[in-house]
Every structure is written in C-alpha cells, then in structure tokens.
Amino acid sequence: MLEQSTKDKITSDLLRSIRLTNSFKAWMAFLTLSLFVCLGAYVYQLNKGLVVTGLGDYVSWGMYISNFVFFVATSLIGMLISAVLGLSGQKWATPLARMAEIIALAFAAVAGLVIVSDMGRPDRLLNVFIHGRIQSPIVWDITVVTVYVLISTLFLYIPLIPDLKICHDKIEKLHPIARKAYKLLSLNYTGSHEQDLIIKKLTRAIAIFIIPVAFAIHTVTSWLFANTSRVGWDSTIFGPYFITGAFVSGTSAIVIAMYFFRTNYKLQEYITLEHFDKIGKLLVLVSLVYLYFNLNEYMVPGYKMKKFDARHINALFTGAHAFLFWSVQLGGLIIPIILLIFNKMRKPLPLLIIACCVFVGGWFKRYIIVVPTMEHPYLPIQNVPLNFKVYSPTLVEILITIAPMILVLLIVSTLAKIIPIVPIQETIEELEESHD
Amino acid sequence: MIEKEEQPKKKTRREFLQQLGIVGIGSTLGGSAILAALNYDKSKTDSQRIRVLTAQNELHEINKDDLHKVLPSKHGKLTYLQQQGRDGLEGKRFVMVIDLSKCQNARKCMAACQNAHHLRPEQHHINVLKMEETENTPPYYMPKPCQHCDNPPCVAVCPVDATFKRQDGIVLIDNERCIGCRFCIAACPYSARIFNWAEPLNAQVEKDVEYNVELNVPQKKGTISKCLFSADQVRLGKLPYCVSACPNGVYYFGDENEDTVTNGTTKETVRFKKLLEDNGGYTLMPELGTKPRVYYLPPKGKTVPFNEQDREEASEHLHHS
Numbered sequence: 001m002l003e004q005s006t007k008d009k010i011t012s013d014l015l016r017s018i019r020l021t022n023s024f025k026a027w028m029a030f031l032t033l034s035l036f037v038c039l040g041a042y043v044y045q046l047n048k049g050l051v052v053t054g055l056g057d058y059v060s061w062g063m064y065i066s067n068f069v070f071f072v073a074t075s076l077i078g079m080l081i082s083a084v085l086g087l088s089g090q091k092w093a094t095p096l097a098r099m100a101e102i103i104a105l106a107f108a109a110v111a112g113l114v115i116v117s118d119m120g121r122p123d124r125l126l127n128v129f130i131h132g133r134i135q136s137p138i139v140w141d142i143t144v145v146t147v148y149v150l151i152s153t154l155f156l157y158i159p160l161i162p163d164l165k166i167c168h169d170k171i172e173k174l175h176p177i178a179r180k181a182y183k184l185l186s187l188n189y190t191g192s193h194e195q196d197l198i199i200k201k202l203t204r205a206i207a208i209f210i211i212p213v214a215f216a217i218h219t220v221t222s223w224l225f226a227n228t229s230r231v232g233w234d235s236t237i238f239g240p241y242f243i244t245g246a247f248v249s250g251t252s253a254i255v256i257a258m259y260f261f262r263t264n265y266k267l268q269e270y271i272t273l274e275h276f277d278k279i280g281k282l283l284v285l286v287s288l289v290y291l292y293f294n295l296n297e298y299m300v301p302g303y304k305m306k307k308f309d310a311r312h313i314n315a316l317f318t319g320a321h322a323f324l325f326w327s328v329q330l331g332g333l334i335i336p337i338i339l340l341i342f343n344k345m346r347k348p349l350p351l352l353i354i355a356c357c358v359f360v361g362g363w364f365k366r367y368i369i370v371v372p373t374m375e376h377p378y379l380p381i382q383n384v385p386l387n388f389k390v391y392s393p394t395l396v397e398i399l400i401t402i403a404p405m406i407l408v409l410l411i412v413s414t415l416a417k418i419i420p421i422v423p424i425q426e427t428i429e430e431l432e433e434s435h436d
Numbered sequence: 437m438i439e440k441e442e443q444p445k446k447k448t449r450r451e452f453l454q455q456l457g458i459v460g461i462g463s464t465l466g467g468s469a470i471l472a473a474l475n476y477d478k479s480k481t482d483s484q485r486i487r488v489l490t491a492q493n494e495l496h497e498i499n500k501d502d503l504h505k506v507l508p509s510k511h512g513k514l515t516y517l518q519q520q521g522r523d524g525l526e527g528k529r530f531v532m533v534i535d536l537s538k539c540q541n542a543r544k545c546m547a548a549c550q551n552a553h554h555l556r557p558e559q560h561h562i563n564v565l566k567m568e569e570t571e572n573t574p575p576y577y578m579p580k581p582c583q584h585c586d587n588p589p590c591v592a593v594c595p596v597d598a599t600f601k602r603q604d605g606i607v608l609i610d611n612e613r614c615i616g617c618r619f620c621i622a623a624c625p626y627s628a629r630i631f632n633w634a635e636p637l638n639a640q641v642e643k644d645v646e647y648n649v650e651l652n653v654p655q656k657k658g659t660i661s662k663c664l665f666s667a668d669q670v671r672l673g674k675l676p677y678c679v680s681a682c683p684n685g686v687y688y689f690g691d692e693n694e695d696t697v698t699n700g701t702t703k704e705t706v707r708f709k710k711l712l713e714d715n716g717g718y719t720l721m722p723e724l725g726t727k728p729r730v731y732y733l734p735p736k737g738k739t740v741p742f743n744e745q746d747r748e749e750a751s752e753h754l755h756h757s
Binding site: 048049050051053055056057058060061118119120121122124125127128130131132133135136137138139142224225227228229230374377378379380381382383384385388 | 595621
C-alpha cells in the first residue's frame with residue numbers, strides 16, 4: 001500500500017492548479033476580448049451576407065469548411081488516448097487521459113459552431129431537424145457529431161466523479177457555491193468499492209463505444225467530400241485518410257497542451273520526460289501512417305494524370321498551391337517524422353516546436369484538401385469576376401476562422417481551472433498497483 | 437302512420453313482419469333522401485357559392501365559407517406557389533436540346549435569363565462557355581444551363597429537401613427552405629449552381645412580392661439559385677426565356693413523352709429522338725451517371741468562325757494551371 005503522505009502529496013499537487021490566479025484572469029480577459037473582436041466580424045457577416053468572405057460560386061467552401069474538418073479531426077484525440085491506449089493497457093497514458101478528453105470535448109463541441117459560421121442562412125438551422133433528409137451526409141454528420149459530443153462529455157465526466165469528491169473534500173479556501181457544485185456533481189460518491197466498480201465498468205463501456213463513434217464522425221466528415229464527383233475528393237480512401245490525419249493533428253494538440261499545463265501548473269512529476277518521449281513516438285507512428293495514406297492519395301492519380309485530375313495535381317505539385325502543398329507535406333509531416341526519430345527531439349521543448357509545426361501544418365492540410373478541388377471543376381470557369389476563379393480569404397473570414405480556436409482555448413482553460421487536469425484518483429491507483 | 441294503418445288487417449305473423457320490414461326500410465330511405473335534398477337546397481341558398489380553379493386546371497364550385505386563404509407557415513406548411521412548384525406538371529418530361537453548331541455566342545439567352553430571374557451580371561443560370569477539348573480539335577461555344585439530371589447529385593446531398601426533382605423532370609429550389617450550406621454547389625459536376633452571396637439585386641423592390649418557386653423570384657440572400665428550365669413559362673405552355681431569346685436557332689425545348697421539341701427561334705417542332713439520332717446527340721459527362729435532361733448536338737459544320745480572342749480563354753481550361 002501507498003503511504004498516506006504520498007497520497008496527500010499527489011492530491012495537493014494536482015489540486016494546486018484549481019484556484020484563481022491573476023495570470024489566469026489576465027489570460028481569460030485576453031481570450032474574451034479577442035473573442036469579442038471575432039464575434040464582431042461574425043455579426044458583420046450576418047448583416048452583409050457571405051459576400052464579406054473570399055468565397056464565390058466556384059470556390060464556395062473555403063476556410064470555414066477547412067476549419068470544421070480540422071476541428072472534427074483534432075477532437076479524435078480523446079478516443080485515441082483514452083480509449084485506444086487505455087483499452088490496450090498502455091498505463092503510461094493515464095495522466096494524459098483527462099487532457100485528451102477535454103481537448104476532444106472542446107474541439108467537437110465547437111466544430112458544430114464552425115459549421116454554422118459557414119451557413120448562408122444560420123437563422124434556418126432548425127430546418128435541418130424539421131426537414132432533415134436521411135440521404136444527405138450533412139444529416140449523418142450532425143447526428144454523429146452530436147452523439148460524439150455527448151459521449152465525450154460522459155467520457156470526461158464519469159471518471160471524473162471521484163476527483164470531484166476529492167475537490168469537494170480537499171480544496172481549502174473554496175467558495176461555498178463551488179463546494180456545493182462539486183458535491184452535487186460528485187453524485188454522492190463515497191469511495192465505496194461498489195461505486196468504484198460501477199465507475200470502472202461504465203468508463204470501460206464508454207471507452208469501447210466511443211471508438212466506432214469517433215471513427216464515424218471523421219469518416220462521415222470525409223464523405224462530405226468523397227461523396228461528390230469532384231477531382232481530388234472522388235476517392236475511396238478518404239475515410240481512413242481523414243482518420244489517420246486526425247490522429248496526427250490530435251496528437252500534436254495534446255503535446256502542446258502537455259507542455260503548457262506541465263510548465264504552468266508545475267506538473268513535472270506527473271507529466272514526465274517519459275511521457276513526452278512516448279507521445280513523441282506515438283506522433284511518429286501516426287504521422288507515418290498518415291504519410292502512407294498521402295502517398296496513395298496523391299501518387300495514384302499523379303501517376304495516371306487523367307485529364308481533370310492532372311490540372312488538380314499540377315496545381316498542387318508545381319502550380320498555384322505548390323508552396324503550401326510542399327510546406328505542409330514537408331514541414332508538417334516528413335521533417336517532423338525524421339526529427340522525432342532522434343531521442344533529443346522528443347524532449348519537451350523540441351517536441352513542442354515540432355508539434356506546433358504539425359498542428360499548423362494539419363490546419364493547412366485541410367485547406368489543401370478543400371480549396372484547390374473547388375478551383376478545378378470539370379467545366380471552365382468563365383464570364384465571372386477574377387475573385388470567383390481564385391480564392392483568397394478576407395480579413396473578416398480570417399477573424400471568424402480564429403474565433404472557434406479562441407473558444408476552444410477558453411473552454412480548455414476553464415475546464416483545467418475547475419477540475420484536476422491530471423486525474424488524481426487514477427494516478428494514485430496506478431501507483432498503488434505498481435507498488436503491489 | 438303507415439304502420440298503424442296496416443295493423444288492423446288480418447295477416448299471418450310472418451307476412452306482417454315481412455311487409456313491415458319493406459315499408460320500414462323504404463320510408464327510412466325516402467325520408468333521408470328528402471332530408472338530404474332539403475339540406476342541399478338550403479346550402480345552395482344560404483351561403484354564396486363561388487367558382488375556383490384547382491391546381492389541375494379544373495373549375496369547381498364551392499361554398500365561400502369553405503374557402504381558406506393559404507398562408508406561409510414557419511412549420512413546414514407550404515404556400516400554394518411552393519406546393520405547385522414542388523408538384524410540377526403531370527404527364528410531362530421536359531427536355532432541352534442545344535445545337536452547338538448554331539451557337540455564335542450572341543448571349544441573348546444569358547441576358548434574357550438574368551432579366552427574368554433578377555440576377556446580377558456575374559450570376560449565370562445559363563452560361564455560354566468557350567470550349568476546347570484538345571489542342572487539335574476546334575473550339576466551340578457551349579451554352580450550359582442546369583442539366584436537370586434524372587439522378588441529380590445536388591438533390592441527393594441537400595440536407596433539408598430545399599432542392600428537389602419534380603415529376604416533369606425539372607430540378608428546382610425552394611429558397612424559403614434553403615439553409616445555404618452550399619453542399620449542392622460542391623456536388624454539382626456541371627457548376628450549374630450559384631449563390632446569393634450578397635443582398636440580391638432587387639431585394640428592396642421585391643420585399644413584399646410573394647415567392648414563386650418556379651421563377652425563384654424574389655431571390656434571397658444566403659440561398660442558392662440556378663436554371664429552372666423556366667418552370668413558370670413552361671406551366672403556361674410557353675418556351676423557356678433563353679430558348680425564346682436565341683436569335684440563332686440553338687435551342688430546342690419540349691416533352692420527351694410526346695417525343696417533340698420546338699426550336700425557340702424558328703418555332704419549328706421536330707421529333708426529339710429523331711433530332712438526336714440524325715445529329716449525334718449526346719449528354720455532358722454521361723460517365724458520372726447523372727443522366728442529364730439537356731442534350732447537345734455536336735458543333736459540326738459551323739459556318740461562323742470562332743472569335744480569336746475567345747480562343748485564348750477556351751484553351752485556358754485545356755492547359756494545366
């Protein structure tokens with residue numbers, strides 16, 4: 001058995017972050033202010049219509065849709081870390097589970113808002129529920145994303161119950177309302193063996209169930225594209241291509257979160273160098289798989305160069321989108337893979353920098369998937385203004401694209417302030433098991 | 437009363453019951469018939485009767501009291517114009533034939549269309565494209581309306597049934613329903629669809645005009661528009677706007693069921709299948725399985741030369757960007 005003093009130390013260490021600091025307040029104020037600026041841009045768009053964007057009748061999906069795909073993609077990390085690694089007995093990932101779940105929930109929930117920002121008539125959103133038709137992939141997408149958000153909430157909440165009890169019991173200097181909220185949310189958890197068993201079973205059940213749902217959300221998202229006859233989208237591997245890409249973005253997101261929580265909340269003992277090393281290796285693995293899918297996706301049409309594919313491939317390889325395409329492939333995928341093979345590169349700081357490149361590269365990768373295809377329809381683009389032929393996003397559009405990212409930061413920062421970012425109960429349990 | 441009169445006569449019990457039954461039923465039927473007739477007369481005189489034309493073009497006489505004004509409702513009920521626009525014309529299968537050998541890029545079709553549907557200059561329901569298939573084949577002008585596919589990808593992907601296929605083959609849009617997701621634009625391989633990115637051209641003037649699905653007027657900000665095969669004209673038995681406007685005899689329009697199409701310029705009516713057969717008719721990108729209702733006749737034997745300036749634009753699509 002673990003000594004009580006060790007348990008107390010773990011508890012107090014991991015609870016330390018739950019208090020309002022001035023730096024936190026400043027951070028939140030900054031985020032809120034930025035969010036308001038971006039919301040101003042959205043109000044402007046609501047008034048004027050989508051004409052304030054760089055979109056046109058040919059490139060009618062642009063940054064918003066790229067952003068949506070990226071958000072759905074990144075939200076898959078919850079499933080990868082907590083469910084896949086958890087179920088396969090990778091105990092080292094336990095301290096990262098909650099972080100992954102928070103990221104997953106934030107990105108999935110905000111993805112729904114991203115799609116609304118792209119709608120010409122957001123006031124008619126309810127039509128999707130009133131007149132929804134089952135054969136439209138959009139209806140599938142809304143269904144599975146909603147389910148995923150609900151399950152992710154449960155996946156965050158159920159294993160959190162013991163920690164909520166700990167929060168209620170152990171945090172000193174807590175506002176009475178907050179203490180009451182912890183008590184309410186901990187659902188009369190007393191720490192009995194039966195309750196623990198129920199939580200274990202439930203968590204396991206959710207972990208199993210969330211895997212197909214997570215696969216579904218991103219597969220369906222890929223079908224928004226693959227179910228059309230467009231060059232660059234008309235592909236049978238789009239489902240797995242998107243899923244593997246999602247793991248890359250998600251893993252890079254959790255590296256970034258790990259680094260900042262570790263430094264800001266002084267969690268060096270809990271999020272260790274070993275964690276960075278292992279998550280770095282995971283990033284190599286998922287990136288390699290994604291690279292393999294990229295090879296298939298571009299090499300096969302690139303070899304044949306069919307009439308319409310050729311224009312698309314040429315624009316990506318050597319044409320108008322070549323710089324972005326190669327930056328993303330090299331800087332966001334190939335170079336990170338090579339660097340991460342070295343031990344030194346899997347230390348926190350280098351890994352953070354690499355993960356940032358992968359994360360940003362991941363965003364532009366979605367842009368590369370969405371936009372060039374729309375610039376290459378089967379029939380020529382003629383008798384329209386130049387801005388219909390070549391897409392260039394406007395400032396308003398960029399602000400509205402940034403808004404969801406700010407919202408995610410707000411959600412993650414808030415959640416990390418009110419619940420322990422590293423699970424307390426599970427960390428203690430695991431330490432006990434390893435002692436036994 | 438009748439039953440009372442019969443009572444004194446001596447009859448067997450069986451006979452009596454039989455007759456009683458016959459008389460009883462007869463009087464009941466007669467009574468109810470008289471009652472119904474009285475009621476019918478009463479209804480005729482009591483309230484005003486009016487005559488209305490149904491959607492099937494039949495004249496009916498009904499009580500004025502039974503008349504209800506159909507108002508647009510936010511909860512799924514459709515206005516008369518919306519319902520009519522969705523139902524389409526019974527027994528018809530509209531087709532268009534575009535003779536590419538005749539097109540000289542006069543663009544009267546584009547102008548007539550934009551005028552009818554209140555579009556901006558850059559918005560095209562029909563667009564005359566400058567085409568060049570390969571470097572050695574001659575360029576040609578190709579008017580491109582919506583293909584009104586029998587297997588329309590746009591209709592399949594629409595999440596709210598805002599775009600639909602009618603029984604007469606026309607694909608239309610209900611811009612009171614459209615949520616502006618633009619999935620249909622992404623799905624359409626013919627780039628036939630446009631979007632009202634800004635407030636439409638006549639938004640202020642047409643504020644109170646009732647929305648006509650078959651004309652897609654008034655246009656609405658944040659919704660889709662596209663070629664409608666001039667469903668409003670077709671309902672009146674007229675040819676589409678573009679077809680009538682063409683000075684060069686490019687367009688034929690008609691009914692596949694009748695196997696006839698009428699040229700918009702010469703007003704000559706010919707056999708649809710024969711026209712395709714004699715001139716090597718084809719559809720655009722049949723390999724996509726969309727089954728267009730717009731047919732093309734190849735640009736064979738053109739007399740008017742292709743504009744040199746247009747040649748450059750035509751070859752742009754040919755070369756790799």
